[in-house]
Amino acid sequence: MVTTLLTSCTPSGTFITMDERLAQIVTEAQRHAPQAEERQLALIRLVDEILRSRQICRPLGSQPLFGVYQEIYEQVRQQLLLDVGEQLNQYNPKQMTVRAWTNTLRNQAIRKILDDAQLKKLAIEVQRHPPYTEFRQYALGELVEAIRLSGRLCHPHRGSFSPQFYDLLYEEAVNKTLTYVCRKINNYDPERGEKKFMNWVNFRLERVFIESYHEFKEPNIRDLPSLTELEKIVQPEEPHSLFERIRECIEEEENSFRQAHIRNRPDANFRAIALARLSRRSWEEISAELRIPLPTLSSFFQRCCEKFRPKFKQYL
Amino acid sequence: MSANPSIMNPEIERWTFTIPLALSAHSRAEQFRRYQSNPDKAKQVYLNTLAVYAVNVYLQCRGFETDLEKSASWDPVMQTLMDVADLMVKDRGKLECRPVLPDAEVMYVPQEVWDDQIGYVAVQLNESLREATVLGFVDKVSRSHLSLHQLRSLAELPEHINKFSPLVKLSQWLEGVFAAGWQAVEALLSKEPELAFSLRGAPGVRRCKLIELGTPSQAVAMIVALTEESEQEIDITVDVQPVEGQTYLPPNLHLMVLDEDGEVVIDARARSDNRSIQLEFGGESEDRFGVKVALDEVSVTENFVI
Numbered sequence: 001m002v003t004t005l006l007t008s009c010t011p012s013g014t015f016i017t018m019d020e021r022l023a024q025i026v027t028e029a030q031r032h033a034p035q036a037e038e039r040q041l042a043l044i045r046l047v048d049e050i051l052r053s054r055q056i057c058r059p060l061g062s063q064p065l066f067g068v069y070q071e072i073y074e075q076v077r078q079q080l081l082l083d084v085g086e087q088l089n090q091y092n093p094k095q096m097t098v099r100a101w102t103n104t105l106r107n108q109a110i111r112k113i114l115d116d117a118q119l120k121k122l123a124i125e126v127q128r129h130p131p132y133t134e135f136r137q138y139a140l141g142e143l144v145e146a147i148r149l150s151g152r153l154c155h156p157h158r159g160s161f162s163p164q165f166y167d168l169l170y171e172e173a174v175n176k177t178l179t180y181v182c183r184k185i186n187n188y189d190p191e192r193g194e195k196k197f198m199n200w201v202n203f204r205l206e207r208v209f210i211e212s213y214h215e216f217k218e219p220n221i222r223d224l225p226s227l228t229e230l231e232k233i234v235q236p237e238e239p240h241s242l243f244e245r246i247r248e249c250i251e252e253e254e255n256s257f258r259q260a261h262i263r264n265r266p267d268a269n270f271r272a273i274a275l276a277r278l279s280r281r282s283w284e285e286i287s288a289e290l291r292i293p294l295p296t297l298s299s300f301f302q303r304c305c306e307k308f309r310p311k312f313k314q315y316l
Numbered sequence: 317m318s319a320n321p322s323i324m325n326p327e328i329e330r331w332t333f334t335i336p337l338a339l340s341a342h343s344r345a346e347q348f349r350r351y352q353s354n355p356d357k358a359k360q361v362y363l364n365t366l367a368v369y370a371v372n373v374y375l376q377c378r379g380f381e382t383d384l385e386k387s388a389s390w391d392p393v394m395q396t397l398m399d400v401a402d403l404m405v406k407d408r409g410k411l412e413c414r415p416v417l418p419d420a421e422v423m424y425v426p427q428e429v430w431d432d433q434i435g436y437v438a439v440q441l442n443e444s445l446r447e448a449t450v451l452g453f454v455d456k457v458s459r460s461h462l463s464l465h466q467l468r469s470l471a472e473l474p475e476h477i478n479k480f481s482p483l484v485k486l487s488q489w490l491e492g493v494f495a496a497g498w499q500a501v502e503a504l505l506s507k508e509p510e511l512a513f514s515l516r517g518a519p520g521v522r523r524c525k526l527i528e529l530g531t532p533s534q535a536v537a538m539i540v541a542l543t544e545e546s547e548q549e550i551d552i553t554v555d556v557q558p559v560e561g562q563t564y565l566p567p568n569l570h571l572m573v574l575d576e577d578g579e580v581v582i583d584a585r586a587r588s589d590n591r592s593i594q595l596e597f598g599g600e601s602e603d604r605f606g607v608k609v610a611l612d613e614v615s616v617t618e619n620f621v622i
Contacts, residue, residue, distance in 0.1 A: 018329070053329045058471070063531075130526050131496050137378045137474035144377045171336035179376040216339045224342045226444045227417070230362055235353045242351045246396055274397065283427050298427035305388070305397050305428075312393045 018053075023098045025049055029088055043088070047080045050102045055145045056110065060138045068121045069142060072113060079109040107149060114150035120197040122146050126185050140182050147178065147201060154202040156209050164222055172216070173209035180204055242316070243278070249315045250274050256311065260304050268292055270304040277301070331471040333374050333450040341369040342445075351392045364389055364401035367415040367439040370448035371403050378474045381406040389413075399426040402433065407482030407495065409434035416440045416451065422461045430457055434480050438467055484620045486542060486550065487601065489521045498523040504537050505557060519543065520551075526559065530614040534566055535559050538609065538618065548600045550622055554607050557592045565590045566611055573597060574606035574617070581605075 016024075025046045032039035057073035059065055065073055083105055091101055122143045129136035147153065153174060158166065181188075181201055193199030225233065250257055250271055261269035268290050276286050287294040345365035352358040368389045372382050383404040388394035402410040412433045414423050423438040438451040452467030455476060468476075484495055501524040520543035528535045539555040554573070558565050565586040571593045573582040584593045599605065599622045608617040 052327055055331075058328060058331060130499075131379050132478055133526065133528050134475050134478065135528075137478075140378055141471075168338045171338035172340060175335060175338065175340075175373055179373055182377045182379055212339065216343065224337075224445065225362075227441070228443070230359055230445065231355070233349075233355075233358065235350070235355070235358055237353050241353055242392055243353065243396055246393060277397065294427060295430065299431045302398065302428045302431050305394060306432075309388070309391065309394065316393060 019097070019099050022046075022049055022102060023093070026088070026091065026098055026102075030091075034085075034089075043081055043085055046102075047077060047084055050080065050084070050106050051077065053103070054106065054110075056142055056149060058142075060134070068118070068125055072118055072122075072146075075113045076109050079112055080106065083109055110149045111151045114146055114152070116152065116196045116198050119143075119146055119150060119152070120190060120195075123185065123188055123197050124190060127188070140185070143185075144178050144182065147181070147198075148174075150198075152198045152202075153177075154205060156206040162222075168224070169209060169212050169216070172212045173205055176208045176212065177201060177205040180208070245316055246312070247275070247278050249312065250278070253315075256308070260307070262292060262296065262300050265290070265292065268297070268300075270301070270308070273297065273301050274304075330452070330469055332452070333377075333470060335370055335373050335448055337366055337369065337441075337446055337448050341366055344369065348390075348392060348395060351396065357396070360399055361395050363415040363441060364395070364399070364413075366441060366445065366448060367401050367413040367437075368403050370439045370450055371411060371413040371437050374450050375403070375405060375411075375477075380408075380474075380477065398428045400429050402429065405434070405477060405480075408477055408480040411453075411477075412436045413439055416464070418443050421464055423464060423467070425457045425460055425462065427460060435473065435476060436462075437473070438464060483604075484618060486540075486552075486620055486622045489523065489542060490544065492521075494523055497525050498540075500524070501539055504559070506560065522553075525618070527556075527609050527616050527618075529566075529609065529611045529616060534611060534614075536565060536569065536609060538607065540607070540620075545598065549598055550600070551596065551598050554595045555592055556586075556594075556609060563591065564588070565593065568611065569593070570608075570610040570615075571595060572608045572610070574608055576604045578606065580608075 025042065029039060029042035029046050032042060051073075054076075057065060057069045057076065064070075087105065091098075096104075122139070126136060126139040126143055129139060155170065160166075161169065181204070188197070188200055190197070193203070253271070257271035257274070258269050261267070273286060283294050283298055287297055290297070345362045348365050349358045349362045352361055368384075368387070372384065375382050383406050384390045386404040387402050387410070388398065388400045389402050394400055401413045401415065403413055404410050410433050412425065412429050412435070414425055414436060416423055416438050418441065420440075423436070425436055435453045435455050436457055437453040440449045440451055441447070442449075450470055451464060452470045453473050453476070454462060454466065454468060482495055484498070485493075488494070501522060504524045504526060520541060522539055522541035524537050524539045526535055527538050537557045537559050539553075539557065541553040541555070543551045545551050554571070556565065556569065556571050567586060567588040567590075569586040569590075571584045571586075572580045573595055575581050582595050582597060584595060586593055601622055603622045604620065606617050606619045608615055610616075
């Protein structure tokens with residue numbers, strides 16, 4: 001996850017991180033007695049700070065929150081005030097970072113508020129706007145995050161697979177389900193599925209889960225490479241690899257690759273440049289050698305590649 | 317101190333979109349990786365594929381259609397010739413999806429992909445490669461290394477893509493094929509809109525699109541009607557009407573027809589009591605024109621080809 005960087009300036013003018021600010025407000029709130037008015041004020045400050053990192057009920061542009069988004073925001077805020085108030089004194093910075101603690105509380109509050117009725121309202125809100133409009137896209141974004149945060153996605157066939165493989169299948173199915181929901185939201189009928197929105201979603205999730213299982217059961221993929229592992233993979237040199245065939249194709253081709261050249265520079269043709277690039281020569285080198293500005297070269301090359309795509313398809 | 321919950325907390329953290337990279341992402345990346353025996357190239361192709369996958373999911377979650385087959389990033393030959401990670405957004409253009417490593421502070425955009433993109437999206441991958449976070453984007457690059465701080469918020473990307481309006485192919489209308497957003501007039505306006513007399517009862521085709529000018533309350537309906545005058549010639553009528561719930565057009569609404577080069581050829585403005593503005597003109601097959609609706613600073617242009 002992206003770590004948040006410097007964002008705020010304290011009255012004394014020094015910069016602190018978001019996490020430090022959060023920690024400060026927690027400490028401040030903990031100092032006061034539960035009944036004190038200062039505590040309530042500090043709690044409000046804390047809750048507002050926590051909500052700055054929320055994934056739903058975000059304002060659209062510079063507009064204030066409206067409709068169902070405002071409704072959910074206010075409910076979440078109230079819930080969070082209650083929950084934080086109750087748990088504030090139990091928080092121990094040695095057990096958990098302040099960010100982890102507040103995120104947990106935030107997500108718990110959201111889960112409590114996002115029942116099926118709210119999700120359904122969010123879905124209906126999407127349907128109200130035509131595709132490719134800002135409002136529709138905003139509403140889709142909110143719906144996707146709400147589904148994810150609600151905790152109401154089912155977990156089909158959980159016992160049937162090893163935990164590792166299950167996670168992979170499940171994540172795959174969720175991704176596919178979310179894109180399906182967004183593409184087909186106009187098909188959602190609020191009157192069906194016992195009038196529950198998540199029934200429509202979960203019905204799809206179960207089906208897609210099984211499809212994904214069939215797609216990926218052979219070979220039995222268990223381990224996906226990490227970045228470090230990726231760097232260690234050694235691929236044996238293949239005779240007549242794609243790379244070789246491309247190079248041959250460019251070398252031996254009769255006309256087009258040679259004839260495509262930069263204006264007034266028949267020597268700066270696609271064939272020559274492509275072969276140079278395949279030989280791992282840098283743009284700087286090629287530019288210096290041909291005495292043509294780098295952007296002109298790379299731009300020309302990019303356009304030629306696109307233009308010759310069908311030709312390559314034909315030959316290879 | 318006011319405890320009014322409706323007062324929005326003005327500051328909010330930047331929006332990013334995180335998704336898991338599971339079976340299909342990795343299996344496709346692996347499939348492409350196998351074409352490359354050079355280890356650097358192999359890794360590049362693998363990571364580029366993951367980045368494109370992530371943006372693809374994101375775009376579909378905003379209702380955009382994508383075309384992976386048309387994208388160079390999904391073509392092993394193109395992958396070999398260039399460090400490319402483009403994603404074709406149907407009817408709009410290409411987005412270049414650049415992978416960003418866990419600790420990186422810059423987005424690297426190689427020279428050979430600087431042109432013809434509608435934007436460049438930064439996708440951060442985590443160490444385990446099981447998670448991708450779409451961080452933000454820029455619309456242009458002029459250097460190959462861009463600091464992540466310079467990225468625009470991801471929240472602005474859909475609007476940015478929306479600006480690249482697909483060319484509306486009017487010849488397809490005569491075959492009953494309509495692009496998304498162009499609906500039957502009845503779908504958008506329940507009361508029979510006032511149309512130029514010449515169109516009533518005449519054979520032809522008409523469709524309607526909602527044009528948002530800043531806020532939903534400042535939306536208007538654009539109705540475009542075609543009648544075939546002859547094999548080559550088409551008569552076109554453009555109507556702008558208020559939407560459901562409103563009687564008049566916003567005052568000072570400006571409707572223009574632009575030629576191929578963007579020059580204004582017809583110009584009309586709404587007065588305060590206007591219920592509609594209509595413009596009529598003719599064109600031939602292959603002619604291109606634009607219809608621009610403007611209200612103060614905001615404008616939307618729809619581009620057409622006959």
